Amino acid sequence: MVLIKLDPQAEMKGTDGAQAVGSSAVLHRHLSEDFLVLSKSEGNYLILEDGRRVFDASGGAAVSCIGYRNKRVADAAYRQILDAPYCSTVFYTTKVQEELCRFLVDSTGGQMARAYIVNSGSEAMEAAIKLARQYFIEVKPSQPQRTRFISRRQSYHGITLGALAMGGHMYRREKFEPLLMKNVSQVSPCNESRFKAPTKTNEEYVAELAQELDEEFRKVGPETVCAFVAEPIVGAAQGCVPSVPGYFKAMKAVCDKYGALLIFDEVMCGMGRSGTLHAWQQEGVVPDIQTIGKALGGGYQPIAGLLANHKVIDGIAKGSSVFVHGHTYQGHPACCAAALEVQRIIQEESLVANVANMGRLLSQGLKGRIGNHPNVADIRGRGLFWGIEFVSDKKSSTPFPEEVHVAMVISKLGLDPKYGINVYPGAGSADGRLGDHIIISPAFNIRKEDVEWIVETVGRLVDDYFATLQ
Numbered sequence: 001m002v003l004i005k006l007d008p009q010a011e012m013k014g015t016d017g018a019q020a021v022g023s024s025a026v027l028h029r030h031l032s033e034d035f036l037v038l039s040k041s042e043g044n045y046l047i048l049e050d051g052r053r054v055f056d057a058s059g060g061a062a063v064s065c066i067g068y069r070n071k072r073v074a075d076a077a078y079r080q081i082l083d084a085p086y087c088s089t090v091f092y093t094t095k096v097q098e099e100l101c102r103f104l105v106d107s108t109g110g111q112m113a114r115a116y117i118v119n120s121g122s123e124a125m126e127a128a129i130k131l132a133r134q135y136f137i138e139v140k141p142s143q144p145q146r147t148r149f150i151s152r153r154q155s156y157h158g159i160t161l162g163a164l165a166m167g168g169h170m171y172r173r174e175k176f177e178p179l180l181m182k183n184v185s186q187v188s189p190c191n192e193s194r195f196k197a198p199t200k201t202n203e204e205y206v207a208e209l210a211q212e213l214d215e216e217f218r219k220v221g222p223e224t225v226c227a228f229v230a231e232p233i234v235g236a237a238q239g240c241v242p243s244v245p246g247y248f249k250a251m252k253a254v255c256d257k258y259g260a261l262l263i264f265d266e267v268m269c270g271m272g273r274s275g276t277l278h279a280w281q282q283e284g285v286v287p288d289i290q291t292i293g294k295a296l297g298g299g300y301q302p303i304a305g306l307l308a309n310h311k312v313i314d315g316i317a318k319g320s321s322v323f324v325h326g327h328t329y330q331g332h333p334a335c336c337a338a339a340l341e342v343q344r345i346i347q348e349e350s351l352v353a354n355v356a357n358m359g360r361l362l363s364q365g366l367k368g369r370i371g372n373h374p375n376v377a378d379i380r381g382r383g384l385f386w387g388i389e390f391v392s393d394k395k396s397s398t399p400f401p402e403e404v405h406v407a408m409v410i411s412k413l414g415l416d417p418k419y420g421i422n423v424y425p426g427a428g429s430a431d432g433r434l435g436d437h438i439i440i441s442p443a444f445n446i447r448k449e450d451v452e453w454i455v456e457t458v459g460r461l462v463d464d465y466f467a468t469l470q
């Protein structure tokens with residue numbers, strides 16, 4: 001029995017033709033559906049108005065990283081609201097913004113020069129796009145012809161128009177296609193289980209993708225490209241897919257060859273989620289610009305940001321010395337205070353190490369429990385960021401038809417008290433080449449018992465759901 005009414009079709013496909021009904025005054029994502037009311041969150045649990053307690057095994061959308069109801073974080077934000085709730089960033093800064101940015105810059109071991117704080121991952125990506133463009137105008141000699149970006153298919157970089165144009169999430173793009181920047185082209189993502197020919201070695205696969213990127217540069221005119229944009233571990237669009245070893249080194253070599261920047265989008269996979277503070281620390285590659293988000297503030301305040309390296313910052317410093325970009329609420333003091341406290345807790349409690357340790361148990365557990373399930377195509381990820389991809393036929397890797405909405409239905413079934421688990425659903429690609437997936441991305445402070453419970457509960461959920469399809 002699924003206890004909520006939300007129409008799975010609506011989330012996956014949109015609600016064209018649906019009647020707008022319901023008593024809410026909120027412009028929800030689905031106008032014709034009732035939404036669950038969250039009355040409290042505590043530790044790893046979401047407590048719903050109807051009394052249900054749901055274990056949040058995905059931290060929302062990979063956001064919650066120290067669990068909920070942390071008094072230290074609440075106190076830090078509260079104190080900052082009393083001291084200085086808002087700060088216009090034209091002339092002023094705050095101690096908390098300075099400290100947070102110092103922490104972020106230092107966390108890169110001197111690779112990055114400055115950090116910039118905004119309120120969402122999409123804003124961070126917009127800022128990254130503009131910073132890259134501005135760098136090429138300011139650098140000497142100026143290269144104003146660099147107006148293009150190359151990103152990857154089956155990717156997601158945010159929902160605002162610039163960020164959406166960078167991404168390859170077809171469902172989120174398709175209605176807005178005519179509004180999107182035309183100066184973005186896309187190459188293949190790196191997805192070993194889906195797109196690597198079984199006869200090829202990893203080295204051959206990397207060489208093939210590097211060749212494709214090189215050809216794309218030459219096709220659009222290498223002197224016109226600002227940057228190549230990629231998620232080190234693809235989140236919402238594919239379900240936690242890391243690249244094969246050597247891939248990003250090869251991509252960076254192509255960028256270097258043509259003088260373009262490398263932008264990593266670590267909004268979902270960064271700030272400890274992958275088992276190192278920055279996902280690029282496992283790639284042997286440092287980006288020129290990096291976006292961060294979700295686990296920066298762990299959901300306590302809306303906060304995201306970007307980091308830029310010395311090359312980019314020095315280029316602009318020696319030019320106009322002004323980044324022509326800004327938001328009313330950038331560097332928001334209460335958001336910085338909350339994020340700083342979240343990051344202190346992560347450091348003090350060695351939670352990134354716990355992510356790596358618990359991540360190993362989680363991956364072994366999931367693979368052992370459902371790796372051989374006939375509808376599970378792949379279990380992949382890093383740290384506490386794991387995706388489970390579903391197919392109707394394992395031998396041929398055939399995804400379920402879109403209208404079955406496998407991931408959405410499984411996620412909703414998880415909310416039944418029989419399971420009491422929150423997992424994050426994602427649809428397969430519009431071109432039918434990826435199966436639906438769910439993401440398991442719990443808080444960084446989970447314990448062995450929590451991992452065992454997640455594995456067993458996800459196992460039951462998958463077994464029970466697919467049994468209903470027989």
Ligand code: PLP
Binds near residue numbers: 159266
């Ligand atoms: N980039 C990536 C990789 C994301 O996963 C997301 C959100 O899921 C974004 C950017 C956009 O972040 P936000 O939803 O905070 O605007």
